[in-house]
Amino acid sequence: METLRTSQQTYVKGLTHHVQHLRQISPTAYVLRVDRKGLSFDPGQYINVGPHGSIAMREYSVYSGAEEDFLEILVKEVDGGVVSGALKRLAPGDPVALEGPFGFFVIEPAQREKGKLLFIASGTGISPFHCFAKSYPELDYRVLHGVRTSAELYDREVFDRSRFVSCLSREEKGDYHGRVTDYLREHPVDPESLCYLCGNCDMIYEAFDILRSQGVPSEHLFAEVYF
Amino acid sequence: MRPMKYSLLQLGCQMNQSDGERLRTVIESLGYEPTENEEEANLLGIVACSVRQKAIDKVYSKIHKWNTAKGERNLLTFVTGCILPADKVKFLKLFDLVFHMNELPDFPDLVRQYGVVTPVGLDQGGVGRPIDDVKQSVGPSGRGVVGEESRKDRLKGYWLIPPTYTSGFEAFVPIQNGCDKFCTFCAVPYTRGREVSRPSRDILREVETLVEEGYKSITLLGQNVNSYGLDKNGEEIGFAELLRRIGEMGNASGREFWVYFTSPHPKDMSIEVLETIAEYPCLARQIHLPIQSGDDKVLIRMNRNYRVGEYRQIVGNIRRLLPEATLFTDIIVGFTGESEEQFENTRSIMRELQYNMAYIAIYSPRPGAASSRWDDDVSHEEKKRRLHELQGELQAISHEHNMAMIGKSYRVLVTGRDRLSGYLSGRTEGKVIVRFPSTDERLIGEFVEVVITEAAEMAVAGELGGVRVAADREAVYS
Numbered sequence: 001m002e003t004l005r006t007s008q009q010t011y012v013k014g015l016t017h018h019v020q021h022l023r024q025i026s027p028t029a030y031v032l033r034v035d036r037k038g039l040s041f042d043p044g045q046y047i048n049v050g051p052h053g054s055i056a057m058r059e060y061s062v063y064s065g066a067e068e069d070f071l072e073i074l075v076k077e078v079d080g081g082v083v084s085g086a087l088k089r090l091a092p093g094d095p096v097a098l099e100g101p102f103g104f105f106v107i108e109p110a111q112r113e114k115g116k117l118l119f120i121a122s123g124t125g126i127s128p129f130h131c132f133a134k135s136y137p138e139l140d141y142r143v144l145h146g147v148r149t150s151a152e153l154y155d156r157e158v159f160d161r162s163r164f165v166s167c168l169s170r171e172e173k174g175d176y177h178g179r180v181t182d183y184l185r186e187h188p189v190d191p192e193s194l195c196y197l198c199g200n201c202d203m204i205y206e207a208f209d210i211l212r213s214q215g216v217p218s219e220h221l222f223a224e225v226y227f
Numbered sequence: 228m229r230p231m232k233y234s235l236l237q238l239g240c241q242m243n244q245s246d247g248e249r250l251r252t253v254i255e256s257l258g259y260e261p262t263e264n265e266e267e268a269n270l271l272g273i274v275a276c277s278v279r280q281k282a283i284d285k286v287y288s289k290i291h292k293w294n295t296a297k298g299e300r301n302l303l304t305f306v307t308g309c310i311l312p313a314d315k316v317k318f319l320k321l322f323d324l325v326f327h328m329n330e331l332p333d334f335p336d337l338v339r340q341y342g343v344v345t346p347v348g349l350d351q352g353g354v355g356r357p358i359d360d361v362k363q364s365v366g367p368s369g370r371g372v373v374g375e376e377s378r379k380d381r382l383k384g385y386w387l388i389p390p391t392y393t394s395g396f397e398a399f400v401p402i403q404n405g406c407d408k409f410c411t412f413c414a415v416p417y418t419r420g421r422e423v424s425r426p427s428r429d430i431l432r433e434v435e436t437l438v439e440e441g442y443k444s445i446t447l448l449g450q451n452v453n454s455y456g457l458d459k460n461g462e463e464i465g466f467a468e469l470l471r472r473i474g475e476m477g478n479a480s481g482r483e484f485w486v487y488f489t490s491p492h493p494k495d496m497s498i499e500v501l502e503t504i505a506e507y508p509c510l511a512r513q514i515h516l517p518i519q520s521g522d523d524k525v526l527i528r529m530n531r532n533y534r535v536g537e538y539r540q541i542v543g544n545i546r547r548l549l550p551e552a553t554l555f556t557d558i559i560v561g562f563t564g565e566s567e568e569q570f571e572n573t574r575s576i577m578r579e580l581q582y583n584m585a586y587i588a589i590y591s592p593r594p595g596a597a598s599s600r601w602d603d604d605v606s607h608e609e610k611k612r613r614l615h616e617l618q619g620e621l622q623a624i625s626h627e628h629n630m631a632m633i634g635k636s637y638r639v640l641v642t643g644r645d646r647l648s649g650y651l652s653g654r655t656e657g658k659v660i661v662r663f664p665s666t667d668e669r670l671i672g673e674f675v676e677v678v679i680t681e682a683a684e685m686a687v688a689g690e691l692g693g694v695r696v697a698a699d700r701e702a703v704y705s
Contacts, residue, residue: 205527217536225527
């Protein structure tokens, strides 16, 4: 049999996923957990998720680890957002349309062993790094998480404290007061580092220029833009 | 009785053209005859394209016109092809039938269920069911919508439909459908669904049949043609192996033909693919490798998943392994947020990589594509300026390539009469357009030798040097 993974077919063919749990993680973000149904993915990949029966779907990096028997996504609530609003209204047991996985924002085995991995995130862009940390407990990494307030430091305890740097732009708390790109300017990166960037496009563009100016070759820069 | 006729409007890419060839087979199996005159057609259909808004606007324009003729004659309308979900909802109110191309095998049933008496049905003494009988089974509006539940099997069925080739010497062979790449400017993943590879045995059979029938140019088609097989998780051969098997078939056939493929994604353009092309003469030395932008940050925003440096490496491999190959590309100018500096990087890579041809498009947001949620913040005037500047670059580079052809002899596949009276035109293996003086239309569909004598920006001209034709044809030149 051939495989055709259209959104419609996924749920019509009995691969509809169901909500297990919805956890409000900040005033404006939540983690949606659904049953896994054997879906296989590489940490860092994303899935398309939407309300069952709707044509609207959005891309979300998988938040949960590769070995867990459920799938989680971290959802930022968008004002007037069709999908983020509809998903939030789901109750345990409700069906969810899901397709994937997709994307190439993964760490190849050779890169995992090489070390000097630097993860740079803004906001919910922490999601794939959360998945990396859960999936690869032995990974040698550092993560910089840029957010506005400490309330947006989603599940930071998942990361080894010594590897995690919080950058808060609107609170004088955390490890650094300022934007994550300010931190990068003040703390130059080893050009040998493999840098993974995930978050909004402005942050990625700015970080990209900073890292290039610090001698990191573009082949060492991997990006996943959130829209 | 006057024969029932159909007219088909095909919009968009070669994939749609290929889809149209299978669609024609199904329609004609119902007894309809083709006509170019819409006003005498009883069945009017569109193979739609969602890549550009202009193509979608044309669909709306056509159906409004066709619907005004509804009361005047027995007329059934349909739309298929690349349709975004949002457009599909609107089309359901305008067309009698809306279906996904995968559902083509069900088209005869849909037509009959709609209550239409087809010519074949008449011959068999049958009539279609009244429309009231089928409303429950064809969709919420009572219009013909095929259910989604068995698309997988239907896609298989779709590929088994023999195409009604529109040429006797050039053919398109779909090998893969859909896209998993999700470039942010593109709506194809939302219109055609995920990547699905056609079974290799079917592809090889179709190619072999075409070769046996004397086809000279065969193009393997797919949205990401070189991702072939990846969706099968090892249960199907990969693209390089598919090419190798076609190459072996070509060697064994003793026939001369060229096999192309389009459109590949740089991410999956492996060295094995290039080595295979280098090994077999029937695999054409022409590579279409869309770059889209010459700026790393724009590529990130486009979600292209390669850097300019990686792309440059692939081109280096092409130049090394296939030094005689021509190189084509696709470029988008004025993508959301594209700065002047980023545009200049694209201009720079064009100069560096010396493309023979570039299909340069002005960015326009497509509903459904991720970039449609962003500000389209480069003005139309600025986009046009960038387009013209790159076209100027392309013309200069292409002219230089073409000048280098002067005095040399090239194998040319004659494709038809030229616009200039007294001339035929064709193309080289590298798809350079060639014009030469001749009125011998028996040469159309044949290979000839042409010595290039003149070069223009996008084409060359020459003199017929020699002709090698099949033994059963009369024309022999030397």
